[in-house]
Every structure is written in structure tokens, then in C-alpha cells.
Amino acid sequence: MIRVKACPVGLLQANCYLAWNPETRKGFLVDPGDRADVLTAFVRENDVIPEAILLTHGHFDHIGAAKTVGENWKIPVFAGEKEAPVLQDSFLNLSGRYTRHPFTVKADRLLSDKEEFSLAGYRIRTIHTPGHSEGGVCYELPEEGILFSGDTLFERSYGRTDGPDGDHEEMMRSLGRLLSELPEETLVLPGHGPETTIAEERMQNFAVFELRERQYL
Ligand SMILES: [Zn+2]
Numbered sequence: 749m750i751r752v753k754a755c756p757v758g759l760l761q762a763n764c765y766l767a768w769n770p771e772t773r774k775g776f777l778v779d780p781g782d783r784a785d786v787l788t789a790f791v792r793e794n795d796v797i798p799e800a801i802l803l804t805h806g807h808f809d810h811i812g813a814a815k816t817v818g819e820n821w822k823i824p825v826f827a828g829e830k831e832a833p834v835l836q837d838s839f840l841n842l843s844g845r846y847t848r849h850p851f852t853v854k855a856d857r858l859l860s861d862k863e864e865f866s867l868a869g870y871r872i873r874t875i876h877t878p879g880h881s882e883g884g885v886c887y888e889l890p891e892e893g894i895l896f897s898g899d900t901l902f903e904r905s906y907g908r909t910d911g912p913d914g915d916h917e918e919m920m921r922s923l924g925r926l927l928s929e930l931p932e933e934t935l936v937l938p939g940h941g942p943e944t945t946i947a948e949e950r951m952q953n954f955a956v957f958e959l960r961e962r963q964y965l
Contacts, residue, residue: 750870750892751775752937755790758782759846760809762939765896767868768796774868777817778802778887778896779939781809784816791817799867803827803855804898804939805884806834807911808843811853824856826865828876830883832858840912859885877926879919880907886926888934895936895946901926903936903944905954923955924964 752767758781768775775796780787791798800823801814818825827835834840838850859865861876873888877900887896899907900922909916932947950956950965959965 750868750889750894752894753790753794754937755787757786758809758812760940762809763937763941764790764813765937766791766794766796766798767870767894768794769868769870772869773797774799776800776802776867778937779804779810779898780813780817782812784813784820787813787817788820791821797821798823801825802867802872802887802896803831803835803853804886804896804900805881806831806841806853807881807899808841808847808851810898810939811835811841812843812847812851814853815851825853826857826859827855828874828883828885829858829860830876830878831855831881831885832883834881834883834913842911861885875926877922879909879915879917879922881911882913882915882918884922888930893931893934895926895930895934897926897936897938899939901936901944901949901953902938902940903942904949904952905941907939920955920958920962920964923953924959924962927953927956927959928965 762781838844
């Protein structure tokens with residue numbers, strides 16, 4: 749069974765996740781947001797051989813260490829296809845506003861909605877979830893019952909939509925899609941804060957009232 753550990757890093761304590769197959773030690777990283785030194789040590793401590801980096805979206809606090817960590821292990825960076833402009837623009841990725849050294853990241857592989865691929869022997873499905881950022885995605889591992897939800901779905905809450913590429917309407921549609929389409933027992937691993945499940949969020953998320961009103965749920 750897959751192992752997943754979180755390592756919160758940086759100014760906004762974004763969760764970087766390390767997921768791996770305990771038999772082969774092969775794995776992948778989700779959102780290495782900052783502190784390449786800390787994350788490199790974290791991967792080594794857990795004795796994992798990373799195969800790729802998955803980015804849920806292009807904001808600085810989720811991508812800040814992607815380039816260095818990617819180069820350390822010579823592994824590709826994956827992101828949603830519509831997020832390429834955000835990754836490559838220090839105004840849109842907010843590093844120009846919140847960091848002393850603005851930066852950009854280039855993805856090696858751009859994924860479309862519902863695109864599937866395998867890493868470390870696990871099937872991964874891309875779900876395009878605009879709202880927090882235009883090309884943001886979640887990554888579902890259907891056989892493992894896990895969703896990496898980025899800054900779309902949080903425990904009892906959801907990601908801000910007031911950034912340069914945010915859109916509240918789109919966020920409601922994305923949340924409606926996640927909460928109505930995914931199995932209730934799915935473990936949700938968000939970009940910030942504690943883990944939760946689809947069942948809990950269907951009942952208690954802050955968006956539920958509005959989603960019902962819009963008949964998205
Ligand atoms: Zn964000």
C-alpha cells in the first residue's frame with residue numbers, strides 16, 4: 749500500500765507531499781514549494797527514489813523548490829496544461845509580490861483534464877479544477893483512494909479566488925465536481941492544513957450551502 753508523508757514548508761506552510769511504494773522505494777513529490785534543502789533531506793530520510801514532481805498549480809508557495817529538486821534527481825515536472833502561463837510569469841505566480849527573488853518554473857509535461865499516467869506503479873488521474881488559479885489541477889489515485897487537492901479543496905474550506913487568475917464561479921463548479929464525482933471514502937490531502945475526506949467535506953465544507961443553491965451538489 750502507498751505511503752504518503754507531508755512536509756509543510758515556506759512562508760505559507762504549503763504541504764509538500766512525498767508518496768512512494770514501500771516495496772520498490774520509488775515515489776514522487778507533490779508541490780515542492782520552498783526549501784529545496786529541507787525537502788532533499790526529507791526524501792533521503794525516507795529512502796525514496798523520486799520519479800517526478802507533480803504541481804497542483806503555479807503559485808510561488810507550491811513551486812519554489814521544483815527546479816532545484818527536479819535538477820537534483822533529474823526528474824520531470826508535471827503540471828496542468830492551462831497552468832503553463834502562470835508557472836512562467838512571476839506576476840501571475842505571485843513570486844514577484846511575495847518573494848525577494850522572483851522566479852519561474854517550466855513544466856516538462858503538461859496534462860489535460862482526465863489525463864492518466866503512472867508513477868511508482870500507481871495510476872494517477874488529472875482533474876482540471878480552475879477557480880483558485882486558471883489551470884490548477886487535482887491528482888487522484890483511484891486505486892489508492894487518495895486525492896491531492898492543491899488549493900482547491902481544504903478541510904472545511906477552499907482556496908482563495910481573489911488572486912490575478914482566480915474565479916469564484918469556476919471554484920464553485922470545481923468543488924461541485926470533486927464533491928459529487930469522487931468516492932466518499934477518498935482521503936483528501938490539501939495544499940494547506942490537515943487531511944480530510946470527501947464524505948466529511950460533502951457534509952461540512954463552507955461551500956456546501958452555496959453548492960446546493962447552485963445545484964452543483
Ligand atoms: Zn495557491
